[in-house]
Amino acid sequence: MKSWPTKNPPLVGVVDNIRSLHNVGAIFRAADGAGFGGLILCGITARPPRAEIRKSALGAEESVPWKYEENTLQVIAELRRHGYRIIALECNESSEPLADFMPGKKTALVIGNEFYGLDDEILDSCDEVRDLPMRGEKVSLNVSVAFGIAAYELARHLFR
Numbered sequence: 001m002k003s004w005p006t007k008n009p010p011l012v013g014v015v016d017n018i019r020s021l022h023n024v025g026a027i028f029r030a031a032d033g034a035g036f037g038g039l040i041l042c043g044i045t046a047r048p049p050r051a052e053i054r055k056s057a058l059g060a061e062e063s064v065p066w067k068y069e070e071n072t073l074q075v076i077a078e079l080r081r082h083g084y085r086i087i088a089l090e091c092n093e094s095s096e097p098l099a100d101f102m103p104g105k106k107t108a109l110v111i112g113n114e115f116y117g118l119d120d121e122i123l124d125s126c127d128e129v130r131d132l133p134m135r136g137e138k139v140s141l142n143v144s145v146a147f148g149i150a151a152y153e154l155a156r157h158l159f160r
Contacts, residue, residue, distance in 0.1 A: 004067045008082050009037020010158050011103075013151070014110040016072045016118060017043035018143060023114065025056025026144035032060035034151035035159055039064055042072040056144075076110065076125045084108040088126040089150050090118050091140065095131040103154050111150075114143045 013031055018024055024046050031039055041047055047068050048054070048061040069075045076086050084106045089098070110126060112118035123129055132141065132149055140146070 004065050005037050008084070008106055010106055011036045011151070011154055012079070012084070012108050013039045013147065014072060014075055014079070014086075014108055015039055015041050015045050015147075016110060016122065017113040017116075018045045018111070019114060020143075021046045021050050021052035022056045023142065023144040025053040025058075025061065027111075027147050028053065028057040028060040028064050028066075030144065030148035030151050032057075032064045034148070034155040036064060036151060036155075039066040040075050041066060041068045042070065042075055072110070072122055073125055076108070076122070079108045080127075082106070085128075086110060086126045087154075088112075088118055088123050088129045089131070089146060090123060090129050091131040091134065092117075092123070092129065095129040098130040098132055098150055098153055101128065101130050101154075103157050105158075107154055107158070109147070109150055109154060111143055111147050 013036055015027055053061055085104045086108050088110045132146055
């Protein structure tokens with residue numbers, strides 16, 4: 001594992017209660033590709049080293065700095081103290097399209113459980129709730145796919 005950055009990177013991911021080790025690995029891989037400065041794994045989210053994570057991450061769990069913190073609400077509060085704008089990726093009645101969001105200099109993307117999403121307390125603690133448009137019959141994407149799309153969308157604005 002790379003050590004957590006001493007400086008605050010422009011993009012970080014907060015991964016809350018992701019059950020699937022393969023999803024965790026794919027999130028590492030997408031974070032690496034999009035240029036995220038780190039991931040904070042929270043709650044029941046599995047942590048490297050695990051063969052299942054490595055299989056999907058293809059080594060990105062070694063190149064993306066990460067740390068584990070049990071309490072997501074405390075992580076969000078700490079990131080806010082460091083000047084991050086906190087964006088939840090969730091589709092609900094108050095969410096707005098991620099495509100309309102312009103990230104600031106420091107943005108944290110919060111994603112939640114594959115089945116339940118993010119708890120209301122976590123959503124309420126975020127600065128904004130953003131979603132990805134769903135045009136088909138299904139109402140959601142796989143969490144690692146959604147993270148990847150959102151990560152690249154945020155990076156597109158920040159790393160021009």
